[in-house]
Amino acid sequence: MSFHKKVLMSVLRFLARWAIRKYQPGIIGITGSVGKTSTKEAVLAVLRQIRKVRASSGNFNNEFGLPLTILGGWTKAGGIFFWPKVIAVSLFRLLIGTSYPEVLILEYGADRPGDLKYLLDIARPQIGIVTAIGDIPVHVEFYAGPDAVAREKSHLVESLPAQGFAILNFDDDTVYDMRERTRAHVMTFGFGERAEIRTTNFENRMENGEPAGIAFKLEYGGSFVPVRLDGTFGRVQAYAAAAAAAVGLAFGMNLVKISEALSYYQVPPRRGKILQGIKETRIFDDSYNASPLSMHAAIDTIKEFKAKRKVAVFGDMLEIGKYAIEAHEEVGRLAAKVFDVIFAIGPRARFIADIANKTGIAKKNIFAFDTADEAKMTVQDVIAKGDLILVKGSRAMGLEKIVEEIKGPIV
Template sequence: MRVIIKNLITRVLVWEAKMALRRHGPQIIGITGSVGKSSAKEAVFAVLEQKFNVRKGLKSYNSELGLSLAVLGLETRWLNPIGWLNNIYLGFKEIFKEFPKILILEMGVDRPGDLDKLLKIARPDIAIVTAVGEIPVHVEFFAGAEEVAKEKAKILKSLPANGKAILNYDDETVWAMKEKTNAEVLGFGFASGADVVASNYQISENGISFKIEHNGSTVPIRLKNVFGKQAVYASLAAAAAGLVHSMNLIEISGALQKYQPPPGRLRLIQGIKNSFILDDSYNASPLAVHAALDTLKDFAGKRKMVVFGDMLEIGKFTILAHKAVGERVASFADYFVTVGPRAKFSAEEAVSRGMPKERVKSFSTTKEAAGYIKNIMQEGDLILVKGSQAMRMERIVEEIMATPEDAPKLLARQDKFWKDKE
């Protein structure tokens, strides 16, 4: 019965979203990729809102229902039937109200055909593809990584001839997608062949700094409380979007000062015992995990601890991908704590690579892991917390953060729906 009601609500909101788009005709920026969609969305919004009337999805809304909510500027009501009825009412009103000139929408892919459904709702004028990697998230539901890339490339095929494609130049799979569109293509990345290039990347406890170059012009960027090269890629995508909208690099640099990553995406949080937590607990794929480990390694820290939960939905790559994480952790970390049966492969690999066995611990639940971590934490420790959404690794962050009363505004999955969920 619940599925039937959800499908009915989805159909109504999809219809409302289509009607609103048909009536108002806003420019649509569609963002897809295996990682980095939400961060790119936030960065693009930070840049474009300086000069334009822009709307973004309120959270990581990238499914058929979520996309409709994003178009209409609404929030999910989870299991609240009155809330959904109110959403339908507000969605209908949105068709006739003043509407934003630009929509920034995430477009996610879990299974074959997902992007087709989303493109029927909203056809982008500008498409941004963040990253795919060798082992994409959700690959479990596809024949292989190539099929995931093929599905995501549909966003480029849908572009009009006068559209723009903004692609990650450093990701070979993404850059190869340029052959799928007749639209103008802009590449972003650290490699010198990109149209929008990052260089001079540095990281400290205060944030990151780097330079952005385009057509011979260069501007310095300093982002406070923002960490990791993934944030640089989000900023580059946003810079490309700004350039497409005739903004100059100085305007873009100033606008990026407002950029902050969403909760659970490499946020630095004060921990108990004067420690620091690098909270990357929102989700995990092989590409994202290795990016987070790179960030942890780049940090100066007394001791570095990796707290890692299972990576899900990677199918036949599960064992190989988890072992690769263990190998990487063993090369620099001081402690390694894993949660879940799959992450045990990582722990075993770390020990086999020479990490002292007494510094590697595996647990079945986040509660058990949090208790152990509390006991071994010391002043000055830097602790990376990472895992797939279903592993609920934010619970560990909440247990070891210095101000758990701030969890609702700092951590991922703090809605009542998630808090009540086992």
């Protein structure tokens, strides 16, 4: 790490800690291997009905993004004068005083060992949410193994005060086990029968033959409310809503108010939205990022829809190290049961293609490319009327280029 970067990190940490001490906001921390940003947006939708709230922008969840959220809700970083401006504006606000949110909703990323402890040293939450980790978590390449990733993530719940709340995914065994590592009050969410905030009657809704959104019930303490989310699909969004409901309950909201607030939830871009495509196709745009757990969830979602053909555009799943071959081959096995045509983008995604071919998809319906730029015109040529197209891969694979190539005009 360069000297200038170290200095900038130190300055941002100092200013962010100053802001926390000065304004003393409530802090909600979110970590996990998948679903952090969707959960953050769902919590924001719920709490903004009763509090003045600020949430991190995009994936501002590291040593630079987290302080930026604390210091002023900056939405993007970049440019030669950006960091001097941040420092100058932050100093001015801290010295003269200004209005400040009552609650901060922060994402805590953990790309490498020690990341969580660094971020917690800046801002220690009173409420911590762990979304999901899975058997092969993203970023495991930089850890000794999946257990080491889980230990890093568990620092969030370990840091919570006794009067705080640890909100844990009941359906993820690794996350649920973290209840033993916190002194805070534990609340669980999920589809499992013993989850405290339980999701039932889940369905991907159709209206006039077109995907419309999801609907489900949230059950808590013997009561339940229906929840309907438009323009978003898959169980991962129901998990985000249930975690947000737990936060609402911790703030004293009732289920009816929580359900009403969730109707304002907007799924973040490229995280499970269905778009109109060219040639009267539909695109399930989940291109923002990918891990084994989120890949399996996306395939399960597509399985529930009807379409003339189902087409998958898979990119590499990065940062999973020695588990890469195993994880990509498992995606290939699952995909062969659901899809009619597969595009594999990147060297690792070829393992998806190879296994899919061996387990049921004809060679003529499998296409492999090194990059999204090379693939996008062929994807455009191959897709046809009535197709449902899943686009999913790690962020660095740039699969949004394919989405842009095949999506239809905005009506």
